[in-house]
Amino acid sequence: MFRTAAEKLLEKEKITMKMTFRWYGEGRDNITLKQIRQIPGMSGLMGVLDEKAAGEVWEEDEIKAYVEHVHEAGLECEVIESVNVHEDIKMGLPTRDKYIENYCTTIRNLAKYGVKVIVYNFMPVFDWLRTDLARVIPEDGSNSLYFDEKELGDMTPVDIVRKTIEDCNGFSLPGWEPERLAELETTLKRYESITPDDLRANYKYFLDGIIPTCEECGVVMACHPDDPAWPIFGLPRIAHSQEDYDKIVALHDSPCNTLCLCTGSLGSNPDNDIPAIIRHFGEMNRIGCLHVRNVKYLGYHKFREAAHLSSDGDLDLYEIMKAVYDTCPDTYIRPDHGRMIWDEVGRPGYGLYDRALGATYINGLWEAICKENKNK
Numbered sequence: 193m194f195r196t197a198a199e200k201l202l203e204k205e206k207i208t209m210k211m212t213f214r215w216y217g218e219g220r221d222n223i224t225l226k227q228i229r230q231i232p233g234m235s236g237l238m239g240v241l242d243e244k245a246a247g248e249v250w251e252e253d254e255i256k257a258y259v260e261h262v263h264e265a266g267l268e269c270e271v272i273e274s275v276n277v278h279e280d281i282k283m284g285l286p287t288r289d290k291y292i293e294n295y296c297t298t299i300r301n302l303a304k305y306g307v308k309v310i311v312y313n314f315m316p317v318f319d320w321l322r323t324d325l326a327r328v329i330p331e332d333g334s335n336s337l338y339f340d341e342k343e344l345g346d347m348t349p350v351d352i353v354r355k356t357i358e359d360c361n362g363f364s365l366p367g368w369e370p371e372r373l374a375e376l377e378t379t380l381k382r383y384e385s386i387t388p389d390d391l392r393a394n395y396k397y398f399l400d401g402i403i404p405t406c407e408e409c410g411v412v413m414a415c416h417p418d419d420p421a422w423p424i425f426g427l428p429r430i431a432h433s434q435e436d437y438d439k440i441v442a443l444h445d446s447p448c449n450t451l452c453l454c455t456g457s458l459g460s461n462p463d464n465d466i467p468a469i470i471r472h473f474g475e476m477n478r479i480g481c482l483h484v485r486n487v488k489y490l491g492y493h494k495f496r497e498a499a500h501l502s503s504d505g506d507l508d509l510y511e512i513m514k515a516v517y518d519t520c521p522d523t524y525i526r527p528d529h530g531r532m533i534w535d536e537v538g539r540p541g542y543g544l545y546d547r548a549l550g551a552t553y554i555n556g557l558w559e560a561i562c563k564e565n566k567n568k
């Protein structure tokens with residue numbers, strides 16, 4: 193088979209990492225596929241069918257239309273995010289079997305259209321949490337997502353949900369879909385009697401139900417960490433440290449049971465040594481993909497999302513990319529949340545400009561690391 197010089201180089205230098213971008217779909221994202229395609233080095237998307245509720249089957253015709261549309265723009269669609277797990281599965285209710293069956297159908301349907309990695313999470317109720325979606329960064333006048341546990345102070349979960357939905361510039365936000373939050377109080381009440389071990393047992397039941405289907409279709413599941421990386425509102429949270437993930441990969445031992453290593457989510461807790469965690473799970477072949485971004489610590493349980501550049505935050509992106517190169521170079525990466533810069537208006541965290549800068553910076557680090565290793 194004919195291979196271009198660039199393709200041969202990829203094999204030779206193991207430059208197999210694929211840079212991707214999150215996109216919400218036509219009419220749901222103010223960024224176009226053409227704009228994404230024009231970011232240097234962009235191979236494809238970490239896509240999402242934003243309109244799907246947790247537990248619903250992603251039908252073949254919907255996936256086909258989405259994937260073909262992405263392909264027409266010259267982009268791949270090998271990673272899909274936010275195939276949300278229904279709360280009944282997390283809570284271990286008798287109705288879970290039906291939702292697990294639906295999940296398997298979705299996996300099969302996605303595999304038919306070339307999807308290789310599915311990103312999901314097993315966080316009760318809250319996908320992620322911030323106290324401000326547009327905190328101005330005094331140094332340069334841009335803004336970014338921000339968290340201060342003190343500001344959470346007297347806010348109830350219902351207050352914070354209301355505030356988050358109000359602050360999101362009219363876009364729906366992943367993890368904050370109104371239908372998931374409609375029964376918030378009942379759901380929170382139910383979780384009062386669920387311990388982290390119970391949640392892990394329900395997680396195992398879910399993995400035992402879906403991983404054989406993944407193995408059949410060649411799809412890898414990648415579990416996104418809790419964000420921020422500690423318990424909130426007394427809810428059981430089981431995915432925010434190396435120790436937690438050791439338990440998760442042991443729940444069902446399979447190369448299809450992996451993590452989506454989100455440097456910013458795990459990195460919100462300074463106790464997490466991100467390059468070391470990447471090396472640990474990369475060596476075990478348990479990293480399905482990565483979200484790469486930076487955070488700036490401002491105090492105890494207080495941080496903001498920074499530009500990707502190492503010197504702008506507290507994570508060392510060079511060490512992070514070296515750990516990827518050494519242990520899991522054949523992976524998918526996307527720049528994660530960016531700041532809002534250059535007066536852009538868009539989904540908090542998901543503007544075009546700062547994420548494009550992030551991708552370019554990560555690609556620059558990658559090129560340097562590859563060449564540095566070649567010369568050794």
Ligand SMILES: [Mn+2]
Nearest residue numbers: 454457483528
């Ligand atoms: Mn992430």
